[in-house]
Amino acid sequence: MKIICTKSDLVHAVSIVSKAVSNNTTLPILKCILIEASTENIKLTANDMELGIETTIDGQIHQPGKIAIEAKLFSEIVRKLPDNDITIETDDQYKATITCEKACFQIMGQEGEEFPSLPEIEKNQSITLSQFSLKEVIRQTIFSISDNENTKLMTGELFEVKDDKLSVVSLDGHRISIRHIELKDHYDPFKVVVPGKTLQEIVKIISGEMDENVSIYVTSKHILFEFDNTRVVSRLLEGEYYKISQMLSSDYETKITINKKEFLNCIDRASLLIRESDKKPIIIDIADHSLKLNINSFFGSMEEEILIQKEGRDLLIGFNPKFLMDVLRVIDDEEINIYLVNPKAPCYIKDDAGTYNYLILPVNFNH
Amino acid sequence: MKIICTKSDLVHAVSIVSKAVSNNTTLPILKCILIEASTENIKLTANDMELGIETTIDGQIHQPGKIAIEAKLFSEIVRKLPDNDITIETDDQYKATITCEKACFQIMGQEGEEFPSLPEIEKNQSITLSQFSLKEVIRQTIFSISDNENTKLMTGELFEVKDDKLSVVSLDGHRISIRHIELKDHYDPFKVVVPGKTLQEIVKIISGEMDENVSIYVTSKHILFEFDNTRVVSRLLEGEYYKISQMLSSDYETKITINKKEFLNCIDRASLLIRESDKKPIIIDIADHSLKLNINSFFGSMEEEILIQKEGRDLLIGFNPKFLMDVLRVIDDEEINIYLVNPKAPCYIKDDAGTYNYLILPVNFNH
Numbered sequence: 252m253k254i255i256c257t258k259s260d261l262v263h264a265v266s267i268v269s270k271a272v273s274n275n276t277t278l279p280i281l282k283c284i285l286i287e288a289s290t291e292n293i294k295l296t297a298n299d300m301e302l303g304i305e306t307t308i309d310g311q312i313h314q315p316g317k318i319a320i321e322a323k324l325f326s327e328i329v330r331k332l333p334d335n336d337i338t339i340e341t342d343d344q345y346k347a348t349i350t351c352e353k354a355c356f357q358i359m360g361q362e363g364e365e366f367p368s369l370p371e372i373e374k375n376q377s378i379t380l381s382q383f384s385l386k387e388v389i390r391q392t393i394f395s396i397s398d399n400e401n402t403k404l405m406t407g408e409l410f411e412v413k414d415d416k417l418s419v420v421s422l423d424g425h426r427i428s429i430r431h432i433e434l435k436d437h438y439d440p441f442k443v444v445v446p447g448k449t450l451q452e453i454v455k456i457i458s459g460e461m462d463e464n465v466s467i468y469v470t471s472k473h474i475l476f477e478f479d480n481t482r483v484v485s486r487l488l489e490g491e492y493y494k495i496s497q498m499l500s501s502d503y504e505t506k507i508t509i510n511k512k513e514f515l516n517c518i519d520r521a522s523l524l525i526r527e528s529d530k531k532p533i534i535i536d537i538a539d540h541s542l543k544l545n546i547n548s549f550f551g552s553m554e555e556e557i558l559i560q561k562e563g564r565d566l567l568i569g570f571n572p573k574f575l576m577d578v579l580r581v582i583d584d585e586e587i588n589i590y591l592v593n594p595k596a597p598c599y600i601k602d603d604a605g606t607y608n609y610l611i612l613p614v615n616f617n618h
Numbered sequence: 619m620k621i622i623c624t625k626s627d628l629v630h631a632v633s634i635v636s637k638a639v640s641n642n643t644t645l646p647i648l649k650c651i652l653i654e655a656s657t658e659n660i661k662l663t664a665n666d667m668e669l670g671i672e673t674t675i676d677g678q679i680h681q682p683g684k685i686a687i688e689a690k691l692f693s694e695i696v697r698k699l700p701d702n703d704i705t706i707e708t709d710d711q712y713k714a715t716i717t718c719e720k721a722c723f724q725i726m727g728q729e730g731e732e733f734p735s736l737p738e739i740e741k742n743q744s745i746t747l748s749q750f751s752l753k754e755v756i757r758q759t760i761f762s763i764s765d766n767e768n769t770k771l772m773t774g775e776l777f778e779v780k781d782d783k784l785s786v787v788s789l790d791g792h793r794i795s796i797r798h799i800e801l802k803d804h805y806d807p808f809k810v811v812v813p814g815k816t817l818q819e820i821v822k823i824i825s826g827e828m829d830e831n832v833s834i835y836v837t838s839k840h841i842l843f844e845f846d847n848t849r850v851v852s853r854l855l856e857g858e859y860y861k862i863s864q865m866l867s868s869d870y871e872t873k874i875t876i877n878k879k880e881f882l883n884c885i886d887r888a889s890l891l892i893r894e895s896d897k898k899p900i901i902i903d904i905a906d907h908s909l910k911l912n913i914n915s916f917f918g919s920m921e922e923e924i925l926i927q928k929e930g931r932d933l934l935i936g937f938n939p940k941f942l943m944d945v946l947r948v949i950d951d952e953e954i955n956i957y958l959v960n961p962k963a964p965c966y967i968k969d970d971a972g973t974y975n976y977l978i979l980p981v982n983f984n985h
Contacts, residue, residue: 324917353922353924358917516698520695552724553721555720555722
């Protein structure tokens with residue numbers, strides 16, 4: 252193989268596919284990036300067997316071929332070369348010679364044929380949304396997945412398409428995050444659970460531009476995200492996702508409208524007096540026109556009052572401050588509505604348009 | 619005590635004095651910041667018994683007094699309060715009430731009288747230089763102090779004043795860094811060794827502006843840096859510093875002039891193939907008009923050529939790449955001169971004006 256491409260193209264492509272490089276030490280080939288030069292283009296691929304990413308770049312192909320090169324070293328070398336054309340040439344012993352201006356590296360690669368190829372995805376229907384929407388919807392829900400491998404389905408997010416709507420759901424046993432996105436077309440319905448890790452990596456790769464799109468294809472076992480020159484293929488999590496509709500209710504006894512930023516800053520301050528291990532709740536005292544936030548801990552006490560609009564009963568209720576902050580941080584609205592029932596029942600933070608619904612379970616506290 | 623000051627003043631002052639807060643767990647008072655309101659001003663002090671910092675801010679003093687408050691918690695609280703006036707009030711049980719807008723924190727402090735006061739510094743002669751010069755000279759030398767507590771003097775830097783010149787020197791047994799600064803006046807000579815930690819903290823606090831000054835006072839045991847509203851007092855390291863002049867030589871067999879950035883980038887690339895633990899040198903082959911850099915390691919090999927101007931003999935010499943890079947990173951000149959003797963003798967990187975002189979010992983290599 253002998254190819255020439257620009258440093259910037261190569262750095263960009265390597266940084267994209269690196270997200271799927273494995274840390275697995277038992278299969279060294281998975282720590283590599285596969286570089287494949289056909290007669291048409293140069294393709295880079297990484298694959299940790301759960302997640303696979305490939306992307307193509309332009310360049311001069313003097314001799315087609317393929318080689319697998321250890322990703323970390325290759326990425327560092329490429330990044331530190333001068334900003335100019337880079338030549339990569341391999342011999343039949345899998346030695347790669349990487350040249351740029353007067354710098355010349357030689358490193359050992361591995362046989363490209365040994366690299367596991369990405370699964371073939373049958374391309375039926377694809378749904379299309381902007382990179383911006385996909386990035387946002389993941390950011391706005393990913394915080395409430397679980398990291399407990401015993402409840403495997405909770406480590407992923409439900410992507411459900413029905414008619415012209417995409418719903419994204421995550422939950423961890425204490426809270427549920429739901430976001431809806433209007434799609435531009437009607438689609439055949441599907442429901443898949445995408446691993447959280449895949450989504451976390453996708454967010455890092457997509458540009459987040461409004462006018463650049465992602466196409467999403469699903470099969471029974473895989474999901475494929477296609478954008479720019481890049482394809483991201485991920486296994487799906489198997490099993491039936493939780494029946495969310497049974498957990499939601501629109502009954503409430505108390506409804507408050509509060510300035511999001513004031514509320515967030517106030518909880519943020521209060522949580523200074525809590526260490527994660529304490530599991531101390533913050534206590535919220537809802538009365539007409541005002542909400543009082545209270546925390547008492549080993550480190551001291553804090554009290555603050557915020558003006559609110561309120562309908563219904565007064566209420567004293569405790570929350571894990573982190574759960575509230577996670578939600579408040581991803582809502583763009585200036586004012587938010589919170590619906591409550593009693594100190595034992597979940598509260599809902601949701602908008603009138605129905606684009607989001609966040610459920611949080613309260614925490615017991617000694618009154 | 620009852621004081622009112624702005625959040626921004628308080629945040630700024632706390633961030634300055636925090637650099638001298640101790641991590642010592644046996645003397646809890648050293649983990650505190652002392653807040654002292656006299657009839658004139660509000661003073662914040664931290665003191666880990668090696669390094670002490672005090673700074674004053676303006677504010678309304680409703681009732682003079684003093685209190686010591688745990689630095690980390692106090693700093694976090696102050697930072698997270700709204701951008702407005704902050705009131706701090708203490709009672710006779712050392713409880714501090716910190717109020718800002720509608721937020722109110724109560725935390726336990728400690729008796730201010732127990733806080734160790736900073737040593738009194740007799741103010742004789744002071745030398746004055748710009749914050750910019752002080753910050754630069756520390757940055758340009760601090761990398762070659764030692765972190766080995768067994769050679770205590772090497773963990774500090776020599777500050778030597780003679781006539782109208784300040785010389786700053788650091789060394790770690792493998793290399794020496796020397797910088798000279800012209801002062802605006804003549805001074806009585808002195809030689810002190812300032813702990814590296816003090817200098818690392820000073821660099822973080824001073825602004826680095828050309829037109830803001832620092833005054834430096836020394837006694838037999840302490841050094842005092844005065845700037846803006848801040849005083850930094852540090853113990854000195856005791857003992858006779860190394861006789862540098864005996865280690866320097868201006869004889870050479872080979873002199874090269876090389877583009878600094880090209881050389882730095884080239885070494886940076888080469889060091890990708892080295893792990894710290896390897897202690898592999900890079901090998902530099904100096905011939906007429908060109909320098910060839912060579913590295914061979916478990917990870918691969920790299921070779922690069924750089925055009926140079928050369929006087930004297932050809933030379934093959936090995937270096938720890940980190941030592942070269944440390945020096946190259948802090949030299950602002952575009953072209954640098956390197957003076958060499960043979961593969962066993964130190965090399966010198968120095969300018970014609972005599973503002974800097976960096977000595978680096980070479981490393982043996984198997985030819």
